[in-house]
Amino acid sequence: MSVTAARGFVAAGVAAGIKPTGKRDLALVVNVGPQRCAAGVFTSNRFQAAPVVWSMSALAGGELDAVVLNSGGANACTGAEGLADASAMAEATAAAVNTEAGRVAVCSTGLIGVRLPLDAIRGGIADAAHHASADGGAAAAEAIMTTDTVSKQAAVTSEAGWTVGGMAKGAGMLAPALATMLVVITTDADLTPEQADAALRAATHVTFDRTDSDGCMSTNDTVLLLANGASGLVPDQEAFTEALTGVCASLAHQLLADAEGSSHDIAVTVTHAATEEDALEVARAISRSNLFKTAIFGNDPNWGRVLAAAGTTRATFDAEAVSVSFNGVTVFRTGGLGEDRSLVDLTPREVSVEVDLAAGSTSATIWTNDLTYAYVEENAEYSS
Amino acid sequence: MSVTAARGFVAAGVAAGIKPTGKRDLALVVNVGPQRCAAGVFTSNRFQAAPVVWSMSALAGGELDAVVLNSGGANACTGAEGLADASAMAEATAAAVNTEAGRVAVCSTGLIGVRLPLDAIRGGIADAAHHASADGGAAAAEAIMTTDTVSKQAAVTSEAGWTVGGMAKGAGMLAPALATMLVVITTDADLTPEQADAALRAATHVTFDRTDSDGCMSTNDTVLLLANGASGLVPDQEAFTEALTGVCASLAHQLLADAEGSSHDIAVTVTHAATEEDALEVARAISRSNLFKTAIFGNDPNWGRVLAAAGTTRATFDAEAVSVSFNGVTVFRTGGLGEDRSLVDLTPREVSVEVDLAAGSTSATIWTNDLTYAYVEENAEYSS
Structure with missing residues (x-):
């Protein structure tokens, strides 16, 4: 083992x-x-x-x-x-x-x-x-x-x-x-x-x-x-x-x-991308958004922060065609409001966020963590 | 006014x-x-x-x-x-x-x-x-x-x-x-x-x-x-x-x-860069490092985190020639240890971090904030 x-x-x-x-x-x-x-x-x-x-x-x-x-x-x-x-x-x-x-x-x-x-x-x-x-x-x-x-x-x-x-x-x-x-x-x-x-x-x-x-x-x-x-x-x-x-x-x-101070493991999956690079660029931009990471810490399916991060990339997609799901609930569908965000339960440690770019047939996942008080504490209070 | x-x-x-x-x-x-x-x-x-x-x-x-x-x-x-x-x-x-x-x-x-x-x-x-x-x-x-x-x-x-x-x-x-x-x-x-x-x-x-x-x-x-x-x-x-x-x-x-939850205003200045793009790329990489930002919150002149962020860029520089200063104290000089980090006082709100790339004659500054408990609270507890 x-x-x-x-x-x-x-x-x-x-x-x-x-x-x-x-x-x-x-x-x-x-x-x-x-x-x-x-x-x-x-x-x-x-x-x-x-x-x-x-x-x-x-x-x-x-x-x-x-x-x-x-x-x-x-x-x-x-x-x-x-x-x-x-x-x-x-x-x-x-x-x-x-x-x-x-x-x-x-x-x-x-x-x-x-x-x-x-x-x-x-x-x-x-x-x-x-x-x-x-x-x-x-x-x-x-x-x-x-x-x-x-x-x-x-x-x-x-x-x-x-x-x-x-x-x-x-x-x-x-x-x-x-x-x-x-x-x-x-x-x-x-x-x-x-x-x-x-x-x-x-x-x-x-x-x-x-x-x-x-x-x-x-x-x-x-x-x-x-x-x-x-x-x-x-x-x-x-x-x-x-x-x-x-x-x-x-x-x-x-x-x-076991990542420092984390309370959620997040799989950010981008589907229907034109290329693997596109899927990874979008997934990584989301994974590195502190506003997205704090929202997940707060159990908030904040699709606006997901889109704001995706919008900073050069990936091929039409903003009107994009959908966003949290744990299988599509809260933003083809450019407009989807299912009610109250249907999303983000209390479990494992969170799945899926962004459908509707631009191709490639998928990729980046795995990340949320941003928590404990992360700040561990990295502000102790030199490492 | x-x-x-x-x-x-x-x-x-x-x-x-x-x-x-x-x-x-x-x-x-x-x-x-x-x-x-x-x-x-x-x-x-x-x-x-x-x-x-x-x-x-x-x-x-x-x-x-x-x-x-x-x-x-x-x-x-x-x-x-x-x-x-x-x-x-x-x-x-x-x-x-x-x-x-x-x-x-x-x-x-x-x-x-x-x-x-x-x-x-x-x-x-x-x-x-x-x-x-x-x-x-x-x-x-x-x-x-x-x-x-x-x-x-x-x-x-x-x-x-x-x-x-x-x-x-x-x-x-x-x-x-x-x-x-x-x-x-x-x-x-x-x-x-x-x-x-x-x-x-x-x-x-x-x-x-x-x-x-x-x-x-x-x-x-x-x-x-x-x-x-x-x-x-x-x-x-x-x-x-x-x-x-x-x-x-x-x-x-x-x-x-007045940035959300911030306790320090940080000027990250890159000097002696080969180009303005290089200076900005390095300064921005540092400004976006959560480990750097939490270190400043903790009043820690952590030059290792500054270098680790600079090292992710494509800017022209020789790692052995780089120097890092906090509030004018050069704690890392031409690739090796510099002045004692205890000489750095990071308690004031205004912090100046200078990275000397020794690669040219261009400078640029990115202004950023530290990463604090209050930032996490404001963005985890409230949807915005």
């Missing part, structure tokens, strides 16, 4: 002393083989954190032996010293698991602009390598939490017999390309680096890339896929991509459900 | 019964001449409210005799009936001030999707025409308030002797192109429609268009300029544009200072 669900992976989560609370703050995932295939996708933010720069370089060969992750500090905007720190984390990990630093990915999360306590981290890495086991997935998932209130894990085993499992963290700065988060997914399927990369890009394109909790893109977003072929099974590429997408979707959903 | 500061304009603000509170809700501004020159800029939202559609058409000839404005209902997303209502408002106003409906602009603000009470409005128009006077500017400014807590007025008289004065409303859905608001500006300078249009576009380009309180663009934004030449003075175009820009800047600042 986690990053150790697939055969041939061991993991650990330990308290290295990075977090002042003494909670678990360092995780290690090791691929025991036989193969060491890997793929990754990273933040498109131009202020890439040092561990992102390091891991992109490490991934160049399409193979990784291990991933070391820490919470308690993002090692972002830390300059050359930060890159040296990321390198030192990889070196310490390589020494502990008997490989080379260039085959170790590094992920960090926490406050931007703070140097990491390297001595504590080196101790944690040695400790984690000592304790890493096939039962360590849950502890590893716990060790990467920051403002997350629960750890996020998912796994699926195919009928053929191969398994995909993973863990994720992320609660704030949660907007795509990629959504702000760290994700490590493992599989015992037998894949080439090209197959792994294609499957990962396809899966993240429709899951993490469409998760937009608060519109803010992080400097550290990383999604890694490790594949070792330990099942001895070569999967059908389509079936594998589908299973991987399912694991990503589950993790993305868990991220939304 | 208002829309009646210039010679040859009369105005009134009355309680027509649109607002259930019984407060003033209908305003009238009449140009007594001798000339009737007019220019306008309108929301770029594709769901243009009926009064916007009407007023754009009325302005086609470059002349207006009067403007009628109401609060208590935006007449937006109301279809053909809404356009008929806007037309009826213009007709009633034309009858009351003895002109043609096609020479009357209409502005509405309030809840989207609600039909206006036409009988009440017709009574209000007759009442306002009866009471319109050169002292009516303050009442008119009051009558267009919605969630505004104070009315917004400004005026300036040039050394040459002509005057520019205006009024504005706007508290939520306050983001540009244009900022969500209604603005009427009058002048007794002698202008051609082309001169009025050029001056208005130049002035709004650097004031209202750079005001972005909450990132949400309205369906009703309207800025009108009426010029009657009553001073008998033909102004220097540059001097007039400067005076008009000053009035617009004052009104824009008053909008920010």
Whole structure:
């Protein structure tokens, strides 16, 4: 049910002393083989954190032996010293698991602009390598939490017999390309680096890339896929991509459900768009409207705010033909008033908003959260 | 000091019964001449409210005799009936001030999707025409308030002797192109429609268009300029544009200072950009970051959130060369840590954030607000 669900992976989560609370703050995932295939996708933010720069370089060969992750500090905007720190984390990990630093990915999360306590981290890495086991997935998932209130894990085993499992963290700065988060997914399927990369890009394109909790893109977003072929099974590429997408979707959903201060998970679906880009542009504009997000917090099916947001886009549609539904109730139909808004019940956490552009045959969904007092509190009262 | 500061304009603000509170809700501004020159800029939202559609058409000839404005209902997303209502408002106003409906602009603000009470409005128009006077500017400014807590007025008289004065409303859905608001500006300078249009576009380009309180663009934004030449003075175009820009800047600042639930007015200035577009793209990305806005609410000079937002743009810059200052304290300098953040005092309402891109010689500022509990309350608890 986690990053150790697939055969041939061991993991650990330990308290290295990075977090002042003494909670678990360092995780290690090791691929025991036989193969060491890997793929990754990273933040498109131009202020890439040092561990992102390091891991992109490490991934160049399409193979990784291990991933070391820490919470308690993002090692972002830390300059050359930060890159040296990321390198030192990889070196310490390589020494502990008997490989080379260039085959170790590094992920960090926490406050931007703070140097990491390297001595504590080196101790944690040695400790984690000592304790890493096939039962360590849950502890590893716990060790990467920051403002997350629960750890996020998912796994699926195919009928053929191969398994995909993973863990994720992320609660704030949660907007795509990629959504702000760290994700490590493992599989015992037998894949080439090209197959792994294609499957990962396809899966993240429709899951993490469409998760937009608060519109803010992080400097550290990383999604890694490790594949070792330990099942001895070569999967059908389509079936594998589908299973991987399912694991990503589950993790993305868990991220939304635990997003900072949120009280609603909102699926904004745009239907009958002329193109996928149009559908995504409209859905994202709505998802990023603070007036829309506060209305949902107030359980108000405010279609006027939905239209005002849609009206800022360049998508193809005729304003007179658009319809808007909340939880299946069409409150605005083909440019005019529809059913009574009092028929809409927005008290459940899950909310579905559908905008029918009547301009084509394509649909897409962006998943977002509402904007609440608790979101403001969490991000105004505490530096993060 | 208002829309009646210039010679040859009369105005009134009355309680027509649109607002259930019984407060003033209908305003009238009449140009007594001798000339009737007019220019306008309108929301770029594709769901243009009926009064916007009407007023754009009325302005086609470059002349207006009067403007009628109401609060208590935006007449937006109301279809053909809404356009008929806007037309009826213009007709009633034309009858009351003895002109043609096609020479009357209409502005509405309030809840989207609600039909206006036409009988009440017709009574209000007759009442306002009866009471319109050169002292009516303050009442008119009051009558267009919605969630505004104070009315917004400004005026300036040039050394040459002509005057520019205006009024504005706007508290939520306050983001540009244009900022969500209604603005009427009058002048007794002698202008051609082309001169009025050029001056208005130049002035709004650097004031209202750079005001972005909450990132949400309205369906009703309207800025009108009426010029009657009553001073008998033909102004220097540059001097007039400067005076008009000053009035617009004052009104824009008053909008920010009264923005829904805000506790800080924030000037986000990007310096040393390669182009004006780059400077504006970076400044706007920062202004729309909820994590940045909540940090300012929490008096936290969180430069990491500033950089994370800047990093989502396509502007030309080298991440290693960027600097960030809060209220003059450079907390992040040329890609690394700068002065101690404890030196920054963010308790005053006015906050200045400067991002130096070190990529050119252009600067631009976007004015925004912080994100507070009160903003969430105002927009979650009340439909608007």
